[in-house]
Amino acid sequence: MVLGHHKNSLSSNRSSTEDPRDSDPGEDVEVVNTEQGNVLSHIISQLRPGADLSRVTLPTFILEPRSMLERITNFMAVPDTLLPLPTIDDPVQRFVAVTKFYLSGWHIKPPGVKKPLNPVLGETFTGYWDYPDGTRGYYISEQTSHHPPKSSYFYMAPAHKIRIDGTLKPRSKFLGNSVGSFMEGIAVMRFFNRNERYFVTQPNMYARGILFGKMKYELGDHAIVRCPETGLDADIEFKVKGWMGGTYNAIGGFIKDSKSGKHLFELSGFWHGEMFIKDLATGKKELLFDATHAKPSMVKARPISEQSPRESQRLWDTTTRAIKKADQKTATDEKTRIEDEQRAEAAERGGEENWKPVLFKAAPPGDEEQLDWIINARVDDHASPEQQLQQILAIAAILPGQGMQQQQQQQQQQHAPSDTYNTSQQQPAQYQHPRGDMINYGQHDSGPSAVQSQPYYQPKRQGGATASNDLATSMDGMSLRGGAGGAYQPQPTQWRQGQPLVRHNSHGAEETFVDAET
Template sequence: MGTPQDKKPQGGGGFFASIASTLSNFGTAMQKSVNGLVGYEGLEVINPEGGTEDAEAEAQRGRWRQEDRDSYWKMMQKYIGADVTSLVTLPVVIFEPMSMLQKMAELMEYSYLMDSADKCEDPHMRMVYASTFFVANYYALQRAWKPFNPILGETYEMVNHGGITFLSEQVSHHPPISAAHAENDHFVYDITSKVKTKFLGNSIDIYPLGRTRVTLKKDGVSLELVPPPSKVNNLIFGRTWVDSPGELILTNLTTGDKVVLYFQPCGWFGAGRYEVDGYVYNAADEPKILMTGKWNETISYQLCDSEGEPQPGAELTQVWKVAESPVNDKYQYTYFAHKINSFDTAPKKLLESDSRLRPDRYALEKGDLSKSGSEKSRLEERQRAEKKIRESKGEKFIPKWFDAEEEMVPTPWGELELYRYNGKYDEYRASSSSGGRIEGENDIRSEEFNPWKYEELS
């Protein structure tokens, strides 16, 4: 893995804009197209490894049956170019047994990095640890399975990991918005998550409209993240895979320091895939530390001079390495992802609205696709029924653990309805004497998933 030492930074995004410019002529070759799909004009099957595999053989790879692909393509043609965030009901064959609220918690796997950022005395090394915390999350995001859309009012709780208490809640259904809050002795993490999509036929662009902020407790430093967009390739034909080309920017709102990391796009024969390069800048936009690596393997750093060149004698030092994962796991889950789905990370008294209790998720986890599909349809129908009751009463849905802000906040891809943690969960947990799980509690067979606000649901 090379370093960006031969590039001259131009303060903030200028350096990375120059990298993007050098790649512009390579853009048409950055994806391996497998053509020859009779009857599917305009579709591309993109092989991230390149190669010379027969086009039709490559197109048939993936988890779809031929009849499923044909019917899905006929249904989806009318949505090309549209934002399909909440327009389409998808079959469970493309799902993983996890809710989006649970997937939000996966970022906490490497929470020790944010702990290190809080403990760190050097302001620029602090940014190395904090930005690596967010880069490490992309290993989980490369999974091409789709998580379940949360039901309005659904929640997910996590304890027993790094001293963290994590809570997420689905605070809006149209548009879909999730909010989460996490805290331990070193940091407070808050996110309002919303995405905008653009369906392109056999791929989909995903733009993160959300806002993520972290407060480090020792010095009260506030950090804000702007992640790059993502692209899911081969939705219908071929092996589905995810790429996230673009800039990740982490800004210290307290001091003005920032990190700008460029995620390379996947090129011809997989060139550049997973690669990340960039700098930690001080408030004057001067590079202080270069960072380099692969978001699916390891990230390292090296002290640099004002021109971005490595300092004489400065060593390239590893700051993070991906944890070992189970071999040949069906859903490409890490050991931590399995913990998220288990009750080992659940509090003693679990909220009835918790994602673990979803019957469609649990059925898929057990391999029963038929039951998972029927349960998913049943939950969605109950959600529609509750909406009708709420509208008939002239009532508005109010989240339990997060409060809506009055003003919209800007993001690079549009405005966002911001939700803030209201602290009521802390009060609830204190009153219920929370703690780790007790053997025999939280049995999926004895508890019913219940995010509903009304009792008169049919």
């Protein structure tokens, strides 16, 4: 069983560290003007403490101009702490380094108290990192559930033998003068050359002072890093400032050997500044990580012009531009439009149970099933980095120009001579993914990187015929109703001898073709 959040601290719940200085909250504080305060007060006046905020529309001035799917990439944004991990031979020092990596990204955030945009069901975000050594990391994510919200993600750096799978399940609640976002879910990090897994959870997030006082962002409660193969655990407490004293942004905790119960190291410091580790065997204390001098490497994404309508940056483009300009009316109107379209889609679908993710599949039973969803493709742990890269890029478009290149390759293949009798003439037109047939919906031979899931739902018109424009939407689940740029062009697809072919005629009805038996 994967460890979750611990509510009972191994040390004092009060924030105290060996460093006596008080931590200046600085950019974590936001002063709300009168108009904004009135909006917040009106919303909150309708709530009771403990109320679920997942269905409450929050004002745009407290929103970060990016989706939660993109914000998750902060976790992988300090390559100096991530990439060397598989090269460390000593298992204890390797675990210490994993803990350092885990703590290295929490300082990355926008100024003030900001909440990322809630992804819509089926929203996706892909990105990549260019590393100083000439290698790359790749990221794929999808909103696999809306009620309750679940954001599933996959990261891999093939040249460094690192893979991360995760699902984040935030729950927001009104707590009086605070709003708490309880970050449930886990991530599992693997090193292919070590045959090890590291299970991690996240601290909870709080917005303080939403009714009176200054708004303040805090991380709180416990997070866990655990390696079942080595038996090492880290219990990290993100300490909140007490009413009568303490400091902001403090951390504390221990690394222990779970097999013997022995504490090996003590952690202390501030997650937005200097963090220290003390060897309990020798008493030696040293700097673990200094966030004030860290240089985050933020994720890169394809140009919006290459993205499909349901990819995060394109979907929220007008909203995020308005948020950055402090144009609250445009931001609110656009955000409301997207949310209304999502509700209309849900009504036509007949419920979220009729939805199935495109890029992710249900996690298998076992100690990783709390992931809920994992990438719906096989990336071979034992393959070469070049082969792994091919498998990753077959899942979704990640790199600039990738979709267009694959479309060109397909067009060249379509005009190439075929050794199979009349195969090219026998292929009827079918709809493809707008990014260049990046997702396998069964039109290709099944392979190790085939992605087979898709939305169950296809809207019907009167008479039972499936609308061709809605068919394109349901085939990839990547465009909102009426979204600009969502037009699809019929493209021939590869086909296997004996495989039934389905197409839609000009009346919207399905026609199935099967080879005659020989």
